[in-house]
Amino acid sequence: MIDSSCLLPALVVFSLLFGLHARIDVYRAFVCGAKEGLLTLLEMAPYLCAILTATSLLRGTGVLDAMEDALSPLLGALGVPSGAAGVVLLRPLSGSAALAAVRDVIAQYGADSRAARFACVISGASETIFFTGSLYLGAAGARSAGYALPAALLAYAAGVAAAGFLIPA
């Protein structure tokens, strides 16, 4: 197994060596880049606020639970264990809410249960579709997501079905 903790230090050394080799002002380049990173975060904040407010409302008022009950036969047919249905619904909406849901599944069913493994696989294999969509379109100044939203949602469904098929009981 690759130890992923050596990735970052290696990348730092790699960047430093290239920077020194190219004879650039490494410190200044780092500070400029850091500023850009923080500005990006600032640009993300309003989009994040909008999607998390809407998601939190749906969770707090029980709409998401009702959707989970309504969709569980369909999700079950795709091979989704009933304990992990909440994660499947939350993952496209909010990364942090999905992560909390994964922790709940692990606590309730055990880390090696099929529900927990499924929840981890689907969380690790997908993105926050709605947030990413609004953020990127906002940056481009485009109003409509065109066919990107249906394409991404259908692809997500295919990913869920693949996970249901791939994870043994």
Next chain:
Amino acid sequence: MNAVFCMMLLVGVAAAAARGRLSAAQDALLGGGAEAAAFCLSMAGAYAFFGGLLGVLRESGVTGALAHALRRPLFRLFRFAPGEEQALSDISVNLAADMLGMGGASTPAGLSAMRKMAAAGRQDGRASDAMLLFLTLNMCSVQLLPTTMIAIRAQAGAKNPADIVLPTLLATGVQTLTGIALCKVFAMRNKAHD
């Protein structure tokens, strides 16, 4: 997105009213923004760090070399309209950082790529096919190693925390390839309609 957002808010408030749980709705509405603010603060360090690292790599010409190496496959995949190839370097950085699971490095590059492609395209507020494909790729995960999930499983005492790596990789692959295929199909259908 407009329709999705309005629908979520309307359904949420209506459900709360129907069940007499308006106080829960109030807490949830205020809590979402707080969650967003807390998330941004918690990510600020990572975004600054990866942004800085990326700044060094850009100035020393590494990202340019990456873009050069990925030029052929990316051109074939995206079929850029004239001018959109300006975004090639940002697209390369975005996809590479996404694969390594470095959100702090991929998002700034991704937004910059979208801006460059938008500036090259028609100015009617519609996104081009290359932009929609790039967006779809970012809405599907392309991460190779699900480090967060492995860490959570290790913490919870799983027998083999990394046994989710292969299924995750395959599910990601299915999702991303489906996304690309659907984009190509939808783009072709649109062209036939025009």
